[in-house]
Amino acid sequence: MVEAVEPVGRDKRVARSQAAVLAATYELMLEGGLAGVSVDEVSRRCGVAKTTIYRHWPSRSALLLDACSQMGTAVPVPDTGGLAGDLHILVEGLADQLRAPGWPAILPSIIDAAERDPDLARAHAELHRSLMDPFLDAVEQARRRGDIRGDRDPTAVVASLVGPLFYRRWFSREPLDAAFVDQVLDVALDVAGAAARQGSTSGGGARSGPVR
Amino acid sequence: MVEAVEPVGRDKRVARSQAAVLAATYELMLEGGLAGVSVDEVSRRCGVAKTTIYRHWPSRSALLLDACSQMGTAVPVPDTGGLAGDLHILVEGLADQLRAPGWPAILPSIIDAAERDPDLARAHAELHRSLMDPFLDAVEQARRRGDIRGDRDPTAVVASLVGPLFYRRWFSREPLDAAFVDQVLDVALDVAGAAARQGSTSGGGARSGPVR
DNA sequence: CGGAAAAACTACGAAACCGTAGCGTAGTGT
DNA sequence: ACACTACGCTACGGTTTCGTAGTTTTTCCG
Numbered sequence: 001m002v003e004a005v006e007p008v009g010r011d012k013r014v015a016r017s018q019a020a021v022l023a024a025t026y027e028l029m030l031e032g033g034l035a036g037v038s039v040d041e042v043s044r045r046c047g048v049a050k051t052t053i054y055r056h057w058p059s060r061s062a063l064l065l066d067a068c069s070q071m072g073t074a075v076p077v078p079d080t081g082g083l084a085g086d087l088h089i090l091v092e093g094l095a096d097q098l099r100a101p102g103w104p105a106i107l108p109s110i111i112d113a114a115e116r117d118p119d120l121a122r123a124h125a126e127l128h129r130s131l132m133d134p135f136l137d138a139v140e141q142a143r144r145r146g147d148i149r150g151d152r153d154p155t156a157v158v159a160s161l162v163g164p165l166f167y168r169r170w171f172s173r174e175p176l177d178a179a180f181v182d183q184v185l186d187v188a189l190d191v192a193g194a195a196a197r198q199g200s201t202s203g204g205g206a207r208s209g210p211v212r
Numbered sequence: 213m214v215e216a217v218e219p220v221g222r223d224k225r226v227a228r229s230q231a232a233v234l235a236a237t238y239e240l241m242l243e244g245g246l247a248g249v250s251v252d253e254v255s256r257r258c259g260v261a262k263t264t265i266y267r268h269w270p271s272r273s274a275l276l277l278d279a280c281s282q283m284g285t286a287v288p289v290p291d292t293g294g295l296a297g298d299l300h301i302l303v304e305g306l307a308d309q310l311r312a313p314g315w316p317a318i319l320p321s322i323i324d325a326a327e328r329d330p331d332l333a334r335a336h337a338e339l340h341r342s343l344m345d346p347f348l349d350a351v352e353q354a355r356r357r358g359d360i361r362g363d364r365d366p367t368a369v370v371a372s373l374v375g376p377l378f379y380r381r382w383f384s385r386e387p388l389d390a391a392f393v394d395q396v397l398d399v400a401l402d403v404a405g406a407a408a409r410q411g412s413t414s415g416g417g418a419r420s421g422p423v424r
Numbered sequence: 425c426g427g428a429a430a431a432a433c434t435a436c437g438a439a440a441c442c443g444t445a446g447c448g449t450a451g452t453g454t
Numbered sequence: 455a456c457a458c459t460a461c462g463c464t465a466c467g468g469t470t471t472c473g474t475a476g477t478t479t480t481t482c483c484g
Binding site for chain 2: 031032033035104105108109111112113115116121124125128132152153155156158159160162163164165166167168170171172173174179180183184187190
Binding site for chain 2: 429432
């Protein structure tokens with residue numbers, strides 16, 4: 001939206017203002033969700049005048065949309081050579097994110113809003129893509145290698161991986177401990193197709209030990 | 213909260229008012245989530261004076277809390293005699309609920325609010341219990357029968373069942389079609405423990421047919 | 425039918441919010 | 455050095471909201 005790239009000799013002031021505003025907006029989203037963000041409070045908190053905010057964003061909605069769009073964290077796609085290793089890294093990373101404060105406090109708000117606002121729905125779709133693409137890539141790559149049953153829908157495999165984690169964090173609110181993550185991984189690998197497993201079906205948490 | 217039981221000769225008027233208010237509140241929650249409910253609008257919509265609303269609920273929060281607490285739908289626990297049959301019925305029922313309008317539009321809002329408001333967190337916990345208890349019952353019953361591996365945590369099994377459904381509905385927003393539901397069921401039964409399966413590991417969707 | 429309880433109505437006060445306008449000031453790029 | 459632009463500040467208008475008070479009207483119960 002804001003072309004930050006390009007050495008067009010952009011004014012430093014706008015960059016500083018925009019950064020400060022976005023930071024404060026993010027901070028307020030952490031505390032109160034999307035509904036907890038008011039332009040007045042953003043202005044108050046970051047020291048940027050309200051008029052300046054409206055100079056850069058046409059409306060409060062646009063500001064929120066912009067802030068949400070910048071939440072995508074580029075997750076590096078691992079490549080351990082095997083599906084199990086890749087997924088282990090990805091799932092552990094996701095679990096860490098879910099245990100930390102941060103977007104666990106924001107995502108529900110975005111999802112709620114996306115249920116009604118089409119613009120936010122688009123933003124959520126992109127955010128979701130950026131979060132889940134690594135998983136999908138790993139699964140599809142394994143599928144091409146033949147490590148996964150061909151009749152499994154890759155998106156469904158991903159769902160069986162991350163769904164339980166999300167459920168655990170937001171719906172059941174039970175602890176997201178290592179045993180749970182291990183079990184999810186174990187299950188998903190079973191699902192995926194058994195071709196890649198080496199007799200791990202019997203020992204549930206056994207795999208988690210060495211990998212750590 | 214409101215003791216509706218008791219033949220204390222309750223006044224009809226209060227019953228009518230409370231019912232109308234709660235209905236309008238629910239309706240507004242459907243349209244705009246928790247944030248979309250204002251006492252003024254509730255009053256406007258159901259024809260009950262605002263002062264009357266405040267006579268029955270001390271604050272807007274209390275009204276929302278009450279409305280949320282009454283969302284629990286008593287799901288009958290099926291008993292087909294087998295884990296597969298029970299789960300099939302339960303999961304299909306859940307998928308139907310997720311496809312319909314109704315609490316798919318409200319739950320994200322509750323979850324978002326529960327992230328910050330302890331009272332709503334409690335309400336959400338109870339709501340969650342009422343929704344998930346049938347699943348947990350089915351799984352634990354199967355476990356007692358020995359149809360499930362003993363080293364599986366029942367709550368994790370439930371998570372592997374319903375997590376993907378929730379994920380699909382709210383996070384990925386991909387269609388919640390029959391094939392997906394079948395695959396989830398298939399997976400979860402594998403997870404649960406293999407004791408109950410009869411060589412179905414090879415045939416993915418095959419199981420869903422006979423069970424019906 | 426009559427007393428009592430509940431509800432409706434009107435009005436209010438205080439706060440928060442969005443978005444805009446005008447004007448003086450300070451910083452930037454050339 | 456200078457013109458330009460962004461910024462801060464103050465102030466406003468309009469709307470929405472929460473919650474309360476006082477008064478009158480309707481409705482129920484015995």
